[in-house]
Amino acid sequence: MFSNLSSRDWTMFLIFSGVVLAAPVLFQPIGAAYPAILQKFCIFGLFAIGFNILFGLTGYLSFGHAAFLGVGSYAAVWSFKLFTMNVVPAVILAIIFAGFFAAVIGFISLRRSGIYFSIITLAFAQMSYNLAYSVLTPLTNGETGLQLSLNDPRVIDHMFIEPGAGLPRTNFFGIDVSGGGLSGFYFTAVLLIIGFYISMRIFRSPFGLQLKAIKSNQNRMRYTGYNTRPYLIAAFVISGVYAGLAGALMACTDPLAGAERMQWTASGEVVLMTILGGVGTLVGPVIGAAVIKYFENIFSSFNDNTLNQFYSFLPEPVREAFVTVSGLFVGEGWSLTLGVVFMLIVIFLPGGIMEGVRRIASLFKGGNKGDGNAAVSGHPQAAE
Amino acid sequence: MTTAEKNIVLHVADVNKSFGGLRALTEVNLKVEEGKVHAIIGPNGAGKSTLLNVCIGRIRPDNGHVLFNGQVLDEHEPHEINQLGVSRVFQTPEIFADLTLLDNVMIPAFAKRDGAFKFNAVRAVAAEKSVRDEAEYVLQDVGLYERRFDLAGALSRGDKRRLELGMCLIQKPKLLLLDEPTAGMARHDTNMTIDLLKRIKSRGMTKVIIEHDMHVVFSLADKISVLAQGKIIAEGLPDEVRGSPKVKEAYLGEAHQ
Numbered sequence: 012m013f014s015n016l017s018s019r020d021w022t023m024f025l026i027f028s029g030v031v032l033a034a035p036v037l038f039q040p041i042g043a044a045y046p047a048i049l050q051k052f053c054i055f056g057l058f059a060i061g062f063n064i065l066f067g068l069t070g071y072l073s074f075g076h077a078a079f080l081g082v083g084s085y086a087a088v089w090s091f092k093l094f095t096m097n098v099v100p101a102v103i104l105a106i107i108f109a110g111f112f113a114a115v116i117g118f119i120s121l122r123r124s125g126i127y128f129s130i131i132t133l134a135f136a137q138m139s140y141n142l143a144y145s146v147l148t149p150l151t152n153g154e155t156g157l158q159l160s161l162n163d164p165r166v167i168d169h170m171f172i173e174p175g176a177g178l179p180r181t182n183f184f185g186i187d188v189s190g191g192g193l194s195g196f197y198f199t200a201v202l203l204i205i206g207f208y209i210s211m212r213i214f215r216s217p218f219g220l221q222l223k224a225i226k227s228n229q230n231r232m233r234y235t236g237y238n239t240r241p242y243l244i245a246a247f248v249i250s251g252v253y254a255g256l257a258g259a260l261m262a263c264t265d266p267l268a269g270a271e272r273m274q275w276t277a278s279g280e281v282v283l284m285t286i287l288g289g290v291g292t293l294v295g296p297v298i299g300a301a302v303i304k305y306f307e308n309i310f311s312s313f314n315d316n317t318l319n320q321f322y323s324f325l326p327e328p329v330r331e332a333f334v335t336v337s338g339l340f341v342g343e344g345w346s347l348t349l350g351v352v353f354m355l356i357v358i359f360l361p362g363g364i365m366e367g368v369r370r371i372a373s374l375f376k377g378g379n380k381g382d383g384n385a386a387v388s389g390h391p392q393a394a395e
Numbered sequence: 396m397t398t399a400e401k402n403i404v405l406h407v408a409d410v411n412k413s414f415g416g417l418r419a420l421t422e423v424n425l426k427v428e429e430g431k432v433h434a435i436i437g438p439n440g441a442g443k444s445t446l447l448n449v450c451i452g453r454i455r456p457d458n459g460h461v462l463f464n465g466q467v468l469d470e471h472e473p474h475e476i477n478q479l480g481v482s483r484v485f486q487t488p489e490i491f492a493d494l495t496l497l498d499n500v501m502i503p504a505f506a507k508r509d510g511a512f513k514f515n516a517v518r519a520v521a522a523e524k525s526v527r528d529e530a531e532y533v534l535q536d537v538g539l540y541e542r543r544f545d546l547a548g549a550l551s552r553g554d555k556r557r558l559e560l561g562m563c564l565i566q567k568p569k570l571l572l573l574d575e576p577t578a579g580m581a582r583h584d585t586n587m588t589i590d591l592l593k594r595i596k597s598r599g600m601t602k603v604i605i606e607h608d609m610h611v612v613f614s615l616a617d618k619i620s621v622l623a624q625g626k627i628i629a630e631g632l633p634d635e636v637r638g639s640p641k642v643k644e645a646y647l648g649e650a651h652q
């Protein structure tokens with residue numbers, strides 16, 4: 012199980028794990044070291060890693076992945092309501108339901124490719140979103156969203172402990188993992204690292220290679236003896252499971268599931284994350300997720316006061332002009348900044364942030380490269 | 396000429412195919428004997444590529460059948476046909492342009508080993524030593540071993556064809572279909588490809604080859620069929636075909652100008 016990966020991959024894995032585990036210290040300078048946002052980085056990181064297994068490897072652009080996120084959330088909250096506040100059954104249930112849901116949607120939508128595939132997945136996600144608001148209200152509690160209540164059965168918990176006065180909190184065998192706590196962050200962080208490891212194994216396996224080949228030339232795959240459909244469905248289910256896991260973790264931080272998690276904006280967001288970070292790279296999607304969540308949470312909290320402080324070295328009239336102009340890009344306008352950054356990256360670095368990293372790395376290696384070129388091009392999809 | 400029927404690997408029986416009003420193939424009959432190199436020649440638009448497309452399941456015949464070792468091919472999906480032992484080199488190379496040469500050759504090897512679908516996500520590609528060795532051997536065979544870590548898209552057209560040939564060879568097909576394997580190649584590359592095809596001739600693989608270049612055809616073929624306007628107009632040993640006035644009129648004449 013632990014063999015077969017090159018030392019290069021191990022180095023990458025160890026650095027990744029190190030950065031994730033040390034995040035509460037490392038991210039202090041950029042003001043993103045508090046557990047709540049770190050947890051968001053991890054959850055959306057997982058979502059994007061899974062999405063990248065489908066989009067990055069096979070090239071099939073799903074525009075409905077938020078549906079699986081929503082299913083995962085609902086499944087997890089139901090597990091909290093019916094069985095126990097322990098997160099383990101919730102995560103397992105979410106994975107099973109999201110996987111099943113993905114198998115059904117994948118089976119139908121993978122009959123088509125390209126833009127048609129994207130549209131079918133989008134239609135499914137919007138359908139799920141609207142059903143959650145209307146027909147499925149008994150399951151989803153409609154607009155209010157599915158929440159915990161004091162008279163939930165919680166059969167397993169009630170066998171062992173007396174219910175307390177308030178609403179119970181999510182736990183991992185007694186350790187509180189609900190939002191805002193460091194233990195909650197480490198629970199999601201460990202799952203992110205496991206998810207990253209699995210994705211790395213998939214990238215390096217014959218299965219991963221076959222998926223890349225489907226992206227490269229599906230015709231040749233068929234005339235080479237592959238029935239590509241089961242491969243695509245497998246990739247679709249795996250990425251759906253990742254999304255379900257991410258949805259479950261959202262429910263773990265805050266035991267509430269609403270239909271808006273399935274909306275097309277949420278599906279679009281994961282596409283942005285993956286493209287921003289680097290499609291088909293291993294760490295890119297996680298970085299993309301972190302960058303977008305950083306903008307959403309940190310940039311949006313800047314106001315004129317913070318800007319005034321930032322420009323305090325400038326004389327009064329100049330400062331005012333600066334504050335007015337940059338005020339457009341922060342606070343409410345954070346999405347403007349994100350849009351600009353996204354455009355710049357897609358135009359100048361089509362391979363996303365990871366392409367930038369690679370370019371910088373090759374600048375440093377520069378002179379003493381020699382025949383290193385062949386080795387580099389030998390791993391076109393590799394990401395350091 | 397009347398060899399026992401059981402030695403027929405590929406039997407195209409009364410195949411018709413029209414595209415709209417255009418009759419691409421009319422009552423085509425073709426028998427390819429085991430272990431032989433069977434060339435199909437004919438002017439542009441004669442229906443040669445259509446014939447190969449029918450054989451690999453890319454298009455279905457309007458009527459008639461294609462039999463491979465007695466099995467009806469035209470009821471199968473392309474991947475099933477390949478699994479039965481039919482591989483094809485296309486006229487425009489169909490390769491995995493953004494993967495390395497080594498990966499390009501390993502993928503067909505996995506297909507051969509694992510069948511149409513096997514979920515192979517636990518072991519790493521790097522650990523598949525035997526497949527890798529085999530792929531490296533084939534790359535040496537087609538003369539691309541030194542470039543095995545390059546991206547296939549960076550190859551010249553001639554090299555792409557040889558890579559594609561390697562991708563077919565690693566599957567050890569019973570029947571290899573070659574659609575103009577030397578088209579657009581310089582003389583030097585053409586000769587290299589002829590040498591390569593001669594070398595693999597001894598491996599007992601049956602080959603059907605479509606070719607424009609008469610130099611290639613006459614240095615390789617055991618038997619030649621001439622296709623013109625969707626019909627087989629002549630068939631026989633290379634010397635017989637060369638002498639046939641009908642063929643000269645339809646094809647060789649213009650090619651020899």
